[in-house]
Amino acid sequence: MALTIKQQLSSPGGILKFLVKYNTIFIFILLVIFSAFISDVFFTSVNLSNLLKQVSGIGIISIGMLLVILTGGIDLSVGSMVALLAVMFAILVNIFILPVAILFTLLLGFGLGSISGYLVAYQKMAPFVATLALMTVARGMSFIYSKGSPVTFTTVGGQFMSNFANNSTLGIPNIAIVFFIIVIMAMVMLRYNVFGRLIIAIGSNEEASRLSGIKVNKYKFLVYAISGALAATAAIIVASRTNLGSPNMGMAWELDAIAAVVIGGASLNGGKGTAINTLMGVLILGLIGNILNLLNVPSYPQQVVKGVIIIFAVLLQKFESK
Amino acid sequence: MKNSEIEYRLEMTGISKSFGVVSVLKDVNLKVKAGEIHALLGENGAGKSTLIKILSGVHQKDAGAVVLDGQEINPKNTHEGQVLGINVVYQELSLVNDLSVAENIYLHKLGANKIWMNWKSLTQDAQKLLDSLGFTIDASVKVKTLSIVQKQVVEIAKAIAEDTKVLVLDEPTTVFDPNDVKKLFNILSQLKKSGVSIIYISHHLDEIFTIADSVTVLRDGVDTGTMAIENTDKDGVIHLMIGRELNDLYPKRDIKIGDKPVFEVKNLTSKNTLVHNVSFDVKPGEVLGIAGLGGSGRTETAKLIFGADKKKSGTIILNGEEIETNSPVDAAEYKIGLVSEDRKEEGVFLPLSIRRNISVTSFDSISSKLGFINIDNEYKKVLGLIEKLNIKTPHSEIDVKNLSGGNQQKVALAKWLSIDSKVIFIDEPTRGVDVGAKIEIYNLINEVAKKGVGVVVISSDMPEIMGISDRILVMHEGTVYGELAKEQFSEENILRLSIGEPLKKVSI
Structure with missing residues (x-):
């Protein structure tokens, strides 16, 4: 059975090992403490709820990215998919009743993800290449269907979504609740469901998985399709927040999602990573942006800081694996 | 021959080598004359490959001496071995698929301190060499377009393109048909006449008795003696190879x-x-x-x-x-279960825990229709197998990469034992x-x-x-x-x- 925290701490060098093992959580806690000291505004409910709203969209696609990365793949198409699906949702919600619009958008996301999944799993295309192609296609299509300008919500359904996305329940923004639910679902799937176990097995040794009688292709296909469906969920959320779908949404989000997953300790070779750590990765990235905003640091230096943090997070994991 | 006292071109004496606690070679002697084809025989694991790898510089010997033309040599890597005139054609092909045949043959020259290569003359030289071997291979095509037989020929051409004193061939004919074998033997006879010492490793006794002049048999890392080929026969050789x-x-x-x-x-x-x-x-x-x-x-x-x-x-x-x-x-x-020979690449999931390794084949019996795993049952099953197979580990959550080879093998077996x-x-x-x-x-x-x-x-x-x-x-x-x-x-x-x-x- 798993060692208890107490046992881990009492073993030789235990505290250091413990800190290294749970480094993502500690970085997160340190950042929160640091932020609270450095800015009076940080611990206000307005700021925290803004922070959560900002990270929810990227957070949701990060979970999809985690599933793909666990199999040893990568999905570069998710940012562009958010743009295309946000535009499609805005168009659909203006035509159909809300549940139909949501369902169609999710199905469309699943379908687009399936294309990457098919190319990777059954045509043996490199994930980087397949999803890079899809990224370009999706971005182009988002401009075609929106005719280059944002599509505004005009119906009651759109109004309802807008209200939902901008309100809170028990002080927590609704869209953050959606994000947390997805994180919890991913956690449960990865720990207690065959699907999660098998994608981790595939990522840690694809050949051994095949020779264990695992349907490797099916699961590889599925993770991309799910990543697409999660991109659709993120698209609905970000479109609803601003009451419109724009082809400029989700720019470079795939990179933030990869960064969040990597900061969360996942290995790009696959087989290693957890949903809770990806959540931490998302929050760490969001926090850095948030605190730098509060300190009035302009956006270009922010990018530099983000990059440096990613390097340190990964270096720390190297230390862990030793 | 410059020096008439030197009877042997190559003398390996008292060679010993261990990997960890496993002793692979014990006091092995191998002496090869110039212009001789010397067969090296032995079962799988008898130490033939290790002996050759010591000669060529891949491995370093623990004890003993290697003397080439009266000079003690000690190659630290294959490059040093090649400079000394020792070339090996290994069983596993070592060609670069995306380079041309000519580039592969002269690979060692490509890095020599020259800025410009004369590709035309390189290709011509290679073509001449290949033609002289009697095989039709275009020197300008990429190696990946060749058949396995042709690749083997290129491998041999590569070895003799250099100034070779000792040429080692490790199972060169496994992919050859009898006609190809004949051609190869012609090449070897020519090389022999020009004074090259050839060490020939093969399981095909027919070949040995056709081409070799003398034979050394290894058994369990010990050499059982060297004989002139006319002083022995197939039965005699087989008897030397076994006998435990x-x-x-x-x-x-x-x-x-x-x-x-x-x-x-x-x-x-x-x-x-x-x-x-x-x-x-x-x-x-x-x-x-x-x-x-x-x-x-x-x-x-x-x-x-x-x-x-x-x-x-x-x-x-x-x-x-x-x-x-x-x-x-x-x-x-x-x-139907398969426990692969390649444990690390195909058998187990090294970075995952013992539990996750074992249960990967048996989810049908420990999960619900929707795929939710009954963790209690999983532990019961896995811990039962750990005990039954006597896998030495403090608990089921240890990563398999931290186990010994034997225990890893038990984990690989457990995967298939868990599903009847x-x-x-x-x-x-x-x-x-x-x-x-x-x-x-x-x-x-x-x-x-x-x-x-x-x-x-x-x-x-x-x-x-x-x-x-x-x-x-x-x-x-x-x-x-x-x-x-x-x-x-x-x-x-x-x-x-x-x-x-x-x-x-x-x-x-």
């Missing part, structure tokens, strides 16, 4: 073997490998050994049955019913496993058979395969060359069938 006693490593087999085969294949032929017309059956409770040399198609046969390779023709029958195994998924569903397989193929069950774990694995195989499972064990370890099998098939060049009943078991018989020789007639 079976010991008590192996469990007593007192299992009732069923009458009707649990598993059968008929005329199985592969689409992609050399496996052809393989037929055999396994009865419940039986341990069937498959012996043969490396490259004889044993592993390929198992993978073909397991659906990891495409079948061209033939039938697979499980419990009297014909089945199709188009993928490992099918095979696993029919409860009907037939299990175990490829090299004890490779890289210490003696203690070996005995446990043998007992385990025995226990599995006792439950009525058909067990097929592929092994290159002769005492092992004789010790644990009820019956042995011997494969040679992709097909079953012969079958030995328990009373016929002997290293000599296995070896004879492995190299395509008929069994000796028993005198009455």
Whole structure:
């Protein structure tokens, strides 16, 4: 059975090992403490709820990215998919009743993800290449269907979504609740469901998985399709927040999602990573942006800081694996 | 010859080498004259490759001396070996697929301190060399477009393109047909006349007795002496290659073997490998050994049955019913198990815990319809297997990469024991496993058979395969060359069938 925290701490060098093992959580806690000291505004409910709203969209696609990365793949198409699906949702919600619009958008996301999944799993295309192609296609299509300008919500359904996305329940923004639910679902799937176990097995040794009688292709296909469906969920959320779908949404989000997953300790070779750590990765990235905003640091230096943090997070994991 | 006192071109004396605690070579001597073809023989694992690798600079010897033309040499790497004039054609091809034939042949020159290469003359030189060998190969095409035979020729051309004093050929003819072999022998005769010393490693005794001048036999890392070829014969050589006693490593087999085969294949032929017309059956409770040399198609046969390779023709029958195994998924569903010879790459999930490794094949029995795993049942199952297989670990959450080879092998076995397989193929069950774990694995195989499972064990370890099998098939060049009943078991018989020789007639 798993060692208890107490046992881990009492073993030789235990505290250091413990800190290294749970480094993502500690970085997160340190950042929160640091932020609270450095800015009076940080611990206000307005700021925290803004922070959560900002990270929810990227957070949701990060979970999809985690599933793909666990199999040893990568999905570069998710940012562009958010743009295309946000535009499609805005168009659909203006035509159909809300549940139909949501369902169609999710199905469309699943379908687009399936294309990457098919190319990777059954045509043996490199994930980087397949999803890079899809990224370009999706971005182009988002401009075609929106005719280059944002599509505004005009119906009651759109109004309802807008209200939902901008309100809170028990002080927590609704869209953050959606994000947390997805994180919890991913956690449960990865720990207690065959699907999660098998994608981790595939990522840690694809050949051994095949020779264990695992349907490797099916699961590889599925993770991309799910990543697409999660991109659709993120698209609905970000479109609803601003009451419109724009082809400029989700720019470079795939990179933030990869960064969040990597900061969360996942290995790009696959087989290693957890949903809770990806959540931490998302929050760490969001926090850095948030605190730098509060300190009035302009956006270009922010990018530099983000990059440096990613390097340190990964270096720390190297230390862990030793 | 500059110096007439030097009788031998190459003298390796008192060579010893250990890897960790495993002693591979013990006080081995090998002496080769100039202009001589010297055969080096021995079973799998006898130490031939290690000896050659010491000569060429891949490995460093622990003790002994290597003298070339009267000078002691000590190559630290293959480059130093090549500069000294030692060139090896290894069994595994070492060509660069995306370069041309000519570039491959002169690869060692490409890096020489020249800024500009004369590609035209390079290609012409290579073409001349290839033509002189008597094979038609275009020197300007990329190596990846060549057939396996052509690649082997390029490999040989590469070795003799350099100033070679000692040329080593490790099983050069495994892919050749008799005509190609003849051509190769012509080349070797020419080289011999020009004074090159050739060390020739082969399992084909016919070849040895055709081409070699003298022969050295290694057994268990010890050389059993050097003889002129005319002073010995095939039987004499085979006798030197074997000759160990079976010991008590192996469990007593007192299992009732069923009458009707649990598993059968008929005329199985592969689409992609050399496996052809393989037929055999396994009865419940039986341990069937498959012996043969490396490259004889044993592993390929198992993978073909397991659906990891495409079948061209033939039938697979499980419990009297014909089945199709188009993928490992099918095979696993029919409860056919395969423990791969390549434990680390194909057998276990090194970065995952023992629990996650073992349960990967048995989710059907421990999860709900929606795929939710009953963690209590999972622990029960995994901990039960850890105890039964005596996997040495403090708990089930240890990553498999932290276990010893023997314990990793037990984890790989546990994967298939957890699903009540009907037939299990175990490829090299004890490779890289210490003696203690070996005995446990043998007992385990025995226990599995006792439950009525058909067990097929592929092994290159002769005492092992004789010790644990009820019956042995011997494969040679992709097909079953012969079958030995328990009373016929002997290293000599296995070896004879492995190299395509008929069994000796028993005198009455």
